[in-house]
Amino acid sequence: MTALLSRTAGHARAAAPVRLLHLGLGNFFRAHQCWYTDHASDAADWGYAAFSGRSADLPAQLAVQEGLYTLVTRDVAGDTFEVMRSLSRAHAGADHQAWLGYFGSPQLSVVTLTVTEAGYVRGPDGGLDTDHPDVQADLAALRHDPTAAVGTTPARLVAGLVARRASGAGPIALMPCDNVPGNGAIAERVVRDMAQLLDPSLLDWLDTSLAVVTTAVDRITPRPASDEARHVRDATGLDDRCPVATEPFREWVLSGSFPAGRPAWQDAGATFTDDVTPFEHRKLWLLNGGHSLLAYAGSIRGHFSVSQAVADDTCRQWLQQWWSTASRHLNQPEAELAPYRQALLDRFANPRMQHQLAQIGTDGSQKLPIRILPVLRAERAQGRTPAGPTLVLAAWICCLRGHGATIADVHAQTMASAASGPLRQAVQRVLHELDPMLGEDTEVADAVRHQCEQLAHEAQA
Numbered sequence: 001m002t003a004l005l006s007r008t009a010g011h012a013r014a015a016a017p018v019r020l021l022h023l024g025l026g027n028f029f030r031a032h033q034c035w036y037t038d039h040a041s042d043a044a045d046w047g048y049a050a051f052s053g054r055s056a057d058l059p060a061q062l063a064v065q066e067g068l069y070t071l072v073t074r075d076v077a078g079d080t081f082e083v084m085r086s087l088s089r090a091h092a093g094a095d096h097q098a099w100l101g102y103f104g105s106p107q108l109s110v111v112t113l114t115v116t117e118a119g120y121v122r123g124p125d126g127g128l129d130t131d132h133p134d135v136q137a138d139l140a141a142l143r144h145d146p147t148a149a150v151g152t153t154p155a156r157l158v159a160g161l162v163a164r165r166a167s168g169a170g171p172i173a174l175m176p177c178d179n180v181p182g183n184g185a186i187a188e189r190v191v192r193d194m195a196q197l198l199d200p201s202l203l204d205w206l207d208t209s210l211a212v213v214t215t216a217v218d219r220i221t222p223r224p225a226s227d228e229a230r231h232v233r234d235a236t237g238l239d240d241r242c243p244v245a246t247e248p249f250r251e252w253v254l255s256g257s258f259p260a261g262r263p264a265w266q267d268a269g270a271t272f273t274d275d276v277t278p279f280e281h282r283k284l285w286l287l288n289g290g291h292s293l294l295a296y297a298g299s300i301r302g303h304f305s306v307s308q309a310v311a312d313d314t315c316r317q318w319l320q321q322w323w324s325t326a327s328r329h330l331n332q333p334e335a336e337l338a339p340y341r342q343a344l345l346d347r348f349a350n351p352r353m354q355h356q357l358a359q360i361g362t363d364g365s366q367k368l369p370i371r372i373l374p375v376l377r378a379e380r381a382q383g384r385t386p387a388g389p390t391l392v393l394a395a396w397i398c399c400l401r402g403h404g405a406t407i408a409d410v411h412a413q414t415m416a417s418a419a420s421g422p423l424r425q426a427v428q429r430v431l432h433e434l435d436p437m438l439g440e441d442t443e444v445a446d447a448v449r450h451q452c453e454q455l456a457h458e459a460q461a
């Protein structure tokens with residue numbers, strides 16, 4: 001009989017003391033930040049306590065396994081299996097008193113986040129969306145009782161920081177690890193906006209006690225397949241109910257300071273730099289922009305996964321078209337970009353990774369402004385309307401109109417209604433939702449509409 005994975009059963013060393021806290025206990029966190037922490041030279045001194053956003057199932061299973069799980073590294077040639085040890089405690093998001101308790105501990109040094117683009121609850125000006133009903137509910141709850149349970153990320157962070165100030169536990173670092181450009185500035189802005197509304201006296205304390213670190217992160221980590229646990233059991237003999245599979249490639253670029261210390265992540269290959277922007281643009285535009293293109297256009301051509309889509313000559317040509325336009329604005333030598341793109345194509349083509357296009361296609365309203373629009377704006381500033389960026393927008397609109405993958409979006413209702421009806425008006429409305437200036441740009445709107453017509457034809461073929 002196979003033993004359930006646990007520290008008590010001798011599958012790994014004792015849990016390290018909790019000095020790191022994470023919000024967004026999901027697949028990527030377990031494949032990336034936990035991996036780097038596990039591979040730091042001082043790993044035995046640094047343990048994570050991690051909270052899910054809402055769900056209780058994964059934290060409950062991880063708690064039974066005393067934080068242990070198997071990381072499957074899925075190479076083209078085969079799999080390798082490694083038990084990750086750096087997760088010391090797993091909690092459901094609702095366990096708010098435990099969350100506040102960690103913030104109050106002088107041992108806590110760093111708070112990390114993977115809460116998706118939508119998790120920062122930003123309004124049109126980039127600051128906290130103060131009209132959002134969840135933000136208003138959290139604010140009301142915290143005004144009544146600063147220890148009350150709250151749901152949004154900005155409110156959870158501010159509640160934690162209030163607890164830290166009260167306990168006198170000293171400064172800490174906040175480090176978002178989401179696919180958003182300038183994620184440090186974004187997280188800092190929504191935290192300060194929330195603090196300003198709750199208790200403006202917090203702002204001075206934040207000036208001296210909160211260091212915000214900006215990161216660029218990369219490791220393709222799809223949602224695990226339903227038979228992953230069986231696969232791990234067959235290969236390792238371990239009964240692990242929540243393994244996660246990822247690709248061999250990984251990258252972590254960080255910029256900022258850690259007033260209360262940090263693991264020796266550099267020993268595991270993390271790069272510390274003054275400015276993550278060049279890494280971030282390259283990754284967000286080429287990798288994530290390419291992913292969005294495949295998610296919408298590839299699914300319209302009948303594909304379900306990234307590797308299926310890039311095996312299709314037409315999708316690969318579209319990808320190259322997008323990459324050559326985006327590369328013009330990366331300000332990096334072609335001698336560096338060409339191998340990066342080739343490596344990316346190989347990563348996308350890994351047939352053993354099952355990365356579902358529908359998963360990647362979620363929240364286009366949040367992702368396209370980050371992944372596609374900066375390139376389109378730069379092209380328009382130079383008087384061009386290239387097919388690469390407009391094709392991604394056209395494919396997204398087609399999906400919103402019912403072709404290709406069914407995609408979830410935090411603004412699904414607004415976007416679905418904008419995309420309905422006669423195509424000319426639908427295109428204008430959707431572009432306007434993304435950026436009012438874009439809605440006025442008839443050259444872009446005409447190009448997008450024309451591509452929508454062609455893609456709709458593909459979908460029927």
Ligand SMILES: NC(=O)c1ccc[n+]([C@@H]2O[C@H](COP(=O)([O-])OP(=O)(O)OC[C@H]3O[C@@H](n4cnc5c(N)ncnc54)[C@H](O)[C@@H]3O)[C@@H](O)[C@H]2O)c1
Nearest residue numbers: 024025026027028052053054114115116119178179220221
């Ligand atoms: N999966 C990848 O390949 C990958 C790679 C690089 C970066 N990322 C970043 O990590 C994020 C999470 O990816 P994942 O694969 O771990 O997803 P996941 O679905 O496995 O986990 C997401 C976690 O975030 C929580 N969450 C979701 N929305 C939230 C919200 N609004 N507020 C608070 N918590 C919320 C969920 O409850 C869950 O715990 C992505 O959105 C992306 O920004 C992912």
Ligand SMILES: O=P(O)(O)OC[C@@H](O)[C@@H](O)[C@H](O)[C@H](O)CO
Nearest residue numbers: 179217218219220221288291360
């Ligand atoms: O994680 P998301 O939903 O922001 O985006 C989906 C993918 O593009 C993304 O997860 C990539 O796989 C990842 O960014 C690779 O590092």
